Amino acid sequence: MIDAKETLELAEMLRIRLSEDDAKRLSVDMSAVLDYVRLLDEVDVSGIDPMGVGVGGYAGLRDDVPAPCLSFDELEIMSDGAFDSQTGAFATKPIFS
Amino acid sequence: MKITHAQFARLTLEEAIRGTTAAELSAIDLVEASAARMNVFESTINAVITRTDEVSRRNAEASGDLETSGRRILRGIPVAVKDNMMTRGIRTTCGSRILENFIPPYDATAVARLKSAGAVVMGKTNLDEFAMGSTGEHSAYGPTANPWDPGRIPGGSSSGSAALVAYGGALAALGSDTGGSIRQPAAFCGVVGMKPTYGRVSRYGLGALASSLDQIGPLTRTVRDNALILDVISGRDPLDSTSAPGADSAPPCLPGIEEGVNGLKMAFDPGLLRGNGISPAIADAVRRAVALAREGGAIVNEAAVPLIKYGVAAYYIICSCEASANLARFDGVRYGFRREGGDIWDVFSETRGRGFGDEVKRRIMMGSYALSQGYYDAYYLKAARVRRKLSEEFSRLFKTVDIFLLPVAPQFPRPLGAKAGVMEDYLGDIFTLAANLAGLPAISFPVGVFADLPAGVQAVAGPFNEHLLYRLARAVEKNTSLENAPWTLAGPKEAK
Numbered sequence: 001m002i003d004a005k006e007t008l009e010l011a012e013m014l015r016i017r018l019s020e021d022d023a024k025r026l027s028v029d030m031s032a033v034l035d036y037v038r039l040l041d042e043v044d045v046s047g048i049d050p051m052g053v054g055v056g057g058y059a060g061l062r063d064d065v066p067a068p069c070l071s072f073d074e075l076e077i078m079s080d081g082a083f084d085s086q087t088g089a090f091a092t093k094p095i096f097s
Numbered sequence: 098m099k100i101t102h103a104q105f106a107r108l109t110l111e112e113a114i115r116g117t118t119a120a121e122l123s124a125i126d127l128v129e130a131s132a133a134r135m136n137v138f139e140s141t142i143n144a145v146i147t148r149t150d151e152v153s154r155r156n157a158e159a160s161g162d163l164e165t166s167g168r169r170i171l172r173g174i175p176v177a178v179k180d181n182m183m184t185r186g187i188r189t190t191c192g193s194r195i196l197e198n199f200i201p202p203y204d205a206t207a208v209a210r211l212k213s214a215g216a217v218v219m220g221k222t223n224l225d226e227f228a229m230g231s232t233g234e235h236s237a238y239g240p241t242a243n244p245w246d247p248g249r250i251p252g253g254s255s256s257g258s259a260a261l262v263a264y265g266g267a268l269a270a271l272g273s274d275t276g277g278s279i280r281q282p283a284a285f286c287g288v289v290g291m292k293p294t295y296g297r298v299s300r301y302g303l304g305a306l307a308s309s310l311d312q313i314g315p316l317t318r319t320v321r322d323n324a325l326i327l328d329v330i331s332g333r334d335p336l337d338s339t340s341a342p343g344a345d346s347a348p349p350c351l352p353g354i355e356e357g358v359n360g361l362k363m364a365f366d367p368g369l370l371r372g373n374g375i376s377p378a379i380a381d382a383v384r385r386a387v388a389l390a391r392e393g394g395a396i397v398n399e400a401a402v403p404l405i406k407y408g409v410a411a412y413y414i415i416c417s418c419e420a421s422a423n424l425a426r427f428d429g430v431r432y433g434f435r436r437e438g439g440d441i442w443d444v445f446s447e448t449r450g451r452g453f454g455d456e457v458k459r460r461i462m463m464g465s466y467a468l469s470q471g472y473y474d475a476y477y478l479k480a481a482r483v484r485r486k487l488s489e490e491f492s493r494l495f496k497t498v499d500i501f502l503l504p505v506a507p508q509f510p511r512p513l514g515a516k517a518g519v520m521e522d523y524l525g526d527i528f529t530l531a532a533n534l535a536g537l538p539a540i541s542f543p544v545g546v547f548a549d550l551p552a553g554v555q556a557v558a559g560p561f562n563e564h565l566l567y568r569l570a571r572a573v574e575k576n577t578s579l580e581n582a583p584w585t586l587a588g589p590k591e592a593k
Binding site: 002007010011012013014015016017018022025026029030032033034036037038039040041042043045048049050051052053060061062070073074075077078080081082083084090092093094095 | 185186188198199200201202203295309335336338339404406407409410411413414421428429430431432433434435440441442444445446447449450451453455458459461462463465466476478479480481482483484485486488518519520523536
């Protein structure tokens with residue numbers, strides 16, 4: 001259902017670098033799953049609304065009021081674990097060159 | 098009073114609380130014994146990714162002056178947390194290379210609630226990467242072994258939480274359950290695991306796999322301990338918009354737990370005990386639970402939820418679609434691991450290609466494929482409609498029945514490293530996925546030992562009826578013995 005070429009294209013779109021061997025292997029697995037989910041065609045869902053979450057219901061959103069953002073200490077904890085950080089900020093390559 | 102690691106492993110959480118309340122045990126005694134137990138078992142089991150011995154000792158010492166009362170009921174109690182829940186200042190990897198150095202600046206709400214109650218976090222437990230998997234083998238930090246037989250899988254994805262509690266390294270652990278990830282490893286490791294009603298426990302600070310399915314819950318050795326922990330971590334949380342409005346008013350679980358099952362209405366489907374690749378001993382385990390419930394005065398009839406059959410198909414579409422969105426944030430900039438490349442786009446692609454394991458890549462790609470133009474209706478929308486229909490089937494059932502009994506998994510845990518096809522592993526989740534799709538509470542509890550491996554049974558109830566599930570599990574527990582359980586042993590078993 002999904003071949004290695006299509007898998008490579010999908011991976012590129014998702015910013016996941018794959019080798020051709022990986023793409024072959026993953027396409028076999030994904031095809032097996034996509035074949036299996038055809039089982040759903042047996043279920044008559046006409047007139048049924050799609051369901052997004054379970055039965056507990058939403059608590060809803062918080063009031064839209066300002067809240068404290070990360071403190072400098074917290075930012076330091078975050079950026080310490082990042083690959084490249086400078087004074088509490090995350091460093092990366094430029095988007096435009 | 099100093100205790101050995103072997104004495105600690107036999108303690109229940111309630112016994113430990115009584116010990117600290119009576120000043121017979123100190124927090125530091127418990128923490129030292131927990132660490133000693135891990136020293137003996139971890140090289141064989143690999144249940145813990147990050148140990149926090151020094152932090153735990155400091156926290157235990159700091160808790161020494163506080164009174165055990167009210168909200169501090171867990172003062173000095175050693176617990177563990179699945180490594181997909183944020184822990185302030187402690188590395189949180191989600192079992193993935195891509196987060197190998199990530200240190201969160203905050204605690205997940207469930208973790209904060211445990212800490213507020215006085216618990217001491219001893220470590221972050223191993224898991225299938227980003228909670229994707231049901232074997233405990235898909236972790237960038239190595240597979241976890243089953244303490245009942247280290248040659249077998251412990252189940253997953255809360256593999257480390259289940260294994261750690263089973264060998265007696267902690268008195269309780271938190272897991273997360275998206276499609277059975279608490280209940281299945283609990284069954285494979287002979288412990289009790291609860292997946293609460295969706296929204297009963299806050300998901301704030303849980304590394305998201307599938308946001309509409311994920312739920313945090315406890316794993317413990319005893320049913321009472323499990324109820325105690327759930328009562329501590331439950332509740333409405335303004336930081337989680339899917340936290341349920343009814344979470345604060347849900348009946349507490351521990352107070353009525355000894356009431357038994359007399360008069361409760363239950364059902365099971367004999368059809369599920371035939372076919373589905375089910376082991377005869379697993380089917381017998383369900384029949385034994387049914388028999389014990391009847392002996393206790395429950396009214397048990399036969400009933401079916403036919404759409405359970407379609408749960409695997411619906412689940413793997415919905416879960417993959419949500420995972421593909423949730424995991425888009427990992428790009429090598431903000432979180433630890435980065436693979437350098439020529440430009441920013443190469444950095445993203447190389448980082449994600451090397452940082453994610455196969456199972457994660459597969460689900461991200463499958464989810465994006467199913468959500469793409471031309472496929473959305475056929476896959477995601479169809480699955481979401483089947484989900485509604487399944488949920489409605491359960492709603493009808495729970496109008497006349499309190500509890501539905503079924504197996505946890507069709508088979509006992511397979512040998513570690515045994516090659517299985519992707520669908521073979523996915524179909525092993527057939528009995529657990531339905532509760533997640535419908536958002537219902539479901540518990541897994543042991544009913545005996547068959548050929549030296551524990552067998553668990555699953556029970557599902559209507560929304561916020563966890564207290565009924567605990568009454569059943571407690572009634573069965575009183576009539577169940579688990580011979581040669583790992584927590585009774587001085588050291589790890591040999592692999593068979």
